[in-house]
Amino acid sequence: MTNDFRLALAKDLVVALEQGNELEADKLLDKIASQKEGQLFKELGLLTRQLHDTMTGFSLDSKITSMTENDIPDAKERLQYVITMTEQAANQTLNAVEDLLPVSRTLNEQVEELSAKWERFLDREMPFEEFKSMSEEITRHFKESKGSLVQVQSGLNEILMAQGFQDITGQIIKRVIDLVQDLEVSMVELVQLAGGRKESEVTQDNEHDLPGPVVPGVDDKAGDVANNQDDVDDLLSSLGF
Amino acid sequence: MKILVVDDFSTMRRIVKNLLRDLGFTNTVEADDGKTALPILEAGGIDFLVTDWNMPGMTGIELLKAVRSNPDLVDLPVLMVTAEAKREQIIMAAQAGVNGYVIKPFTAATLKEKIEKIFERIDG
Numbered sequence: 001m002t003n004d005f006r007l008a009l010a011k012d013l014v015v016a017l018e019q020g021n022e023l024e025a026d027k028l029l030d031k032i033a034s035q036k037e038g039q040l041f042k043e044l045g046l047l048t049r050q051l052h053d054t055m056t057g058f059s060l061d062s063k064i065t066s067m068t069e070n071d072i073p074d075a076k077e078r079l080q081y082v083i084t085m086t087e088q089a090a091n092q093t094l095n096a097v098e099d100l101l102p103v104s105r106t107l108n109e110q111v112e113e114l115s116a117k118w119e120r121f122l123d124r125e126m127p128f129e130e131f132k133s134m135s136e137e138i139t140r141h142f143k144e145s146k147g148s149l150v151q152v153q154s155g156l157n158e159i160l161m162a163q164g165f166q167d168i169t170g171q172i173i174k175r176v177i178d179l180v181q182d183l184e185v186s187m188v189e190l191v192q193l194a195g196g197r198k199e200s201e202v203t204q205d206n207e208h209d210l211p212g213p214v215v216p217g218v219d220d221k222a223g224d225v226a227n228n229q230d231d232v233d234d235l236l237s238s239l240g241f
Numbered sequence: 242m243k244i245l246v247v248d249d250f251s252t253m254r255r256i257v258k259n260l261l262r263d264l265g266f267t268n269t270v271e272a273d274d275g276k277t278a279l280p281i282l283e284a285g286g287i288d289f290l291v292t293d294w295n296m297p298g299m300t301g302i303e304l305l306k307a308v309r310s311n312p313d314l315v316d317l318p319v320l321m322v323t324a325e326a327k328r329e330q331i332i333m334a335a336q337a338g339v340n341g342y343v344i345k346p347f348t349a350a351t352l353k354e355k356i357e358k359i360f361e362r363i364d365g
Contacts, residue, residue: 157349160259164346167250168324171295210295213324213345226326229351232342235328239335 006032064186067179074218075176081215082169089165096158103148103155110141168213175212243268247278247292247304248322253345257291257322260349264356275299279307282314289359294323294330302337309338318359322347 009032016024117134120126126134214225226232244266248254254271261269270287272278274296281287290308294301301321308314320341321334334342340362341355 157260157263160256161349163252164256167248167253168345170250171324210300210325211327211330212295214326224328226328226331226344229344229347232326232331232344235331236335236342239332241335 006035061190064183064190067183067186071179072183075179077218078172078176078215081218082172085165085169089162092162093159096155096162100152100155103151107145107148110144114138114141171213172215242266242288243270243286244289244291245270245272245278245281245287247272247274247290247296247301249273249293249296253293253322257352260352261291261356263349264353275301275304275307278304282308282317283311285313287317289356290317290319291322292319294321294325294334302334305334305337305339318363320355320359322352 009028013025013028013032016028114134114137117126117130117137121131121134211219211225214220214227219225220227226235244261246254246257246261246269248257251273254273258269258271261267266289270281272281275292276298278290278292279299282290290304292301292304299307301323305319305321308317308319318340319338320343321339322343322345324345326344331342340359343351343355
């Protein structure tokens, strides 16, 4: 509404009032008011827009809230499980090594003792009686070695299996890294929103749509996971496997 | 008997390979996801597939489906060794035509049992 236009309206209004022309005066007042209303709608539009922006900001907020309420405590439990698993693996390995070291030491001592005797026999320095006892010792040694080597084999297998933790913990840690990255993105968005520089645009991370390793106390709450191989076997046999 | 072992973690591939060697299967090949595994399978000569599920590029379930939809590979025995343990996933794998399903962490005895079971069924 230009100033001239408003001035003209005002002058007309004064004239109408001076003349006592009530009808004309009311009409002119309505005209002026309607000009004001246009202004009001414009303001209302702006307010609505601001409200919309704020609401979008709120939805971002709720994402962060759900992260702090659920994902972060979950992540703590997941990392705790990583500690448990690595500890188990370390103990399993150390136990096997501690069991095997004496076995290999004993074998080594026996071999050293017998090979010294064998040398003397080859040099023809051994009386017949001693030869007889050495033969018995050799027989015993073969028997014992066999058992010891079976023990070594199974210990090595224990150590081999213990290394499975690296796969599982690796998967769990990757997920926690993704969560931290998500959180970082959300925080940056929130800061930008608070500064009024950017409208929120929540990025979606679809990389891990697979549930991944079951962390006890976190992923088994809903009861929809197999907790061990027996559960898997039962389920498969119920499907006719 | 030539076996293809597919897992994105090299430590797990080594574990499976060593266990297989212990069971008498010395001829093994490795791939780190479905994408690299598929050309090896298509080239022929693989008698048994052991695969993880969650892998970048192409997952184990996608690999399984690709195998079952290929007339040359449709009867290839497939054992899934994975940390994925949701019931619906196990059912999905069964429906896609898996021959055995082992969840991680597993024992040497479990792997042996499942492999023997698969071969028993094939031979019988």
